[in-house]
Amino acid sequence: MTSPENVRRVACVGAGVIGGGWVAHFLARGYDVTAWDPAPDAGRKLRRLVDAAWPALTSLGLAEGASTGRLTVTETLEQAVGDAEFVQESAPEKLDLKRDLLARLDAATPPGVVIASSTSGYPMTDLQTAAEDPSRLVVGHPFNPPYLIPLVEVVGGERTDATAVAWASRFYEVAGKSVITMDDEVPGFIANRLQEALWREALHMVANGEATVRDIDRSITEGPGLRWAVMGPMLTFALAGGEGGMAHMLDHFGPSLKSPWTRLEAPELDKQLYDAVVAGCDEAADGRSIADLVAERDRGVIDVLRATGRLDREEDSR
Numbered sequence: 001m002t003s004p005e006n007v008r009r010v011a012c013v014g015a016g017v018i019g020g021g022w023v024a025h026f027l028a029r030g031y032d033v034t035a036w037d038p039a040p041d042a043g044r045k046l047r048r049l050v051d052a053a054w055p056a057l058t059s060l061g062l063a064e065g066a067s068t069g070r071l072t073v074t075e076t077l078e079q080a081v082g083d084a085e086f087v088q089e090s091a092p093e094k095l096d097l098k099r100d101l102l103a104r105l106d107a108a109t110p111p112g113v114v115i116a117s118s119t120s121g122y123p124m125t126d127l128q129t130a131a132e133d134p135s136r137l138v139v140g141h142p143f144n145p146p147y148l149i150p151l152v153e154v155v156g157g158e159r160t161d162a163t164a165v166a167w168a169s170r171f172y173e174v175a176g177k178s179v180i181t182m183d184d185e186v187p188g189f190i191a192n193r194l195q196e197a198l199w200r201e202a203l204h205m206v207a208n209g210e211a212t213v214r215d216i217d218r219s220i221t222e223g224p225g226l227r228w229a230v231m232g233p234m235l236t237f238a239l240a241g242g243e244g245g246m247a248h249m250l251d252h253f254g255p256s257l258k259s260p261w262t263r264l265e266a267p268e269l270d271k272q273l274y275d276a277v278v279a280g281c282d283e284a285a286d287g288r289s290i291a292d293l294v295a296e297r298d299r300g301v302i303d304v305l306r307a308t309g310r311l312d313r314e315e316d317s318r
């Protein structure tokens, strides 16, 4: 097995929002990337996504030899993975599709090579059932866009070998990611559980006419979101206790936990709520296209990464 430090060739299977983002990330890190996606116009869309991300990646600094020319879009899945030293699967979030695809990838990928799924929430135990060699299958859950957001959550399934989990975690680190390795298959992993709780409350507020889509977004971007880019929710709240830290925070505000602030059960995503959320987003976009918003988000994330010293720390550790 190639060591994580010596990997040169990465295969990305499924090249939509996330697979394309992974392709951009690995190219910027100087890897040779093969990609396969069954959609008829997938190659064109993928190159467009990579071209859109490249200015942001260039401004961050490309690895030596990094080039969009090192991308090969293949005709078949087998061509994509046949020579790969690591495989990242980013196909649609459908259990049967992913199960079958991971079995096909396992059959076509050289023995011992680790295969990671970008799944947002399926436990690997449920995904690895059809594979001949489930021991090399792991979850490598990224955040959008994978070429800018550092976090990857890594976890295996019941039939994954611990060495595959450790290999994947190390590989992602070498490839410039910030890794959380989980010992247990917690449903939704860590970050998606937290995001989902917020998202459910937001949908309830829209469904009940308590806040507009725009208000909900501003409540985070002008409020807690600014702190969360620097410090997580735990330490942020510890500071709410002043010199007394979290202990005083809990003494002071603990009783509010019993106030009926949250609903947490997912609301019914009926047509009315669906339409209200989609229309609210159109209104909030205020004429900006998805491409405009992607460019704006990318600039903003880079500014936050720079402003909080995280780029310098990464450069120092290289």
Ligand SMILES: NC(=O)C1=CN([C@@H]2O[C@H](COP(=O)(O)OP(=O)(O)OC[C@H]3O[C@@H](n4cnc5c(N)ncnc54)[C@H](O)[C@@H]3O)[C@@H](O)[C@H]2O)C=CC1
Residues within 6 Å of the ligand: 013, 014, 015, 016, 017, 018, 019, 036, 037, 038, 039, 042, 089, 090, 091, 092, 093, 097, 101, 118, 119, 120, 121, 141, 142, 143, 144
């Ligand atoms: N969109 C997001 O924000 C995030 C998504 N993810 C996960 O990443 C994965 C991909 O999601 P997205 O990129 O958002 O979806 P997407 O719909 O943008 O892309 C999926 C791609 O898979 C291709 N595809 C369809 N059938 C396939 C097959 N049998 N084999 C290979 N490729 C196939 C499609 O042509 C499409 O290009 C999912 O597991 C999702 O849960 C993870 C983190 C964030």
Ligand SMILES: C[N+](C)(C)CC(=O)CC(=O)[O-]
Residues within 6 Å of the ligand: 119, 120, 142, 143, 144, 192, 195
């Ligand atoms: C919406 N989502 C559940 C697919 C989001 C993720 O899985 C991670 C992210 O990018 O926020």
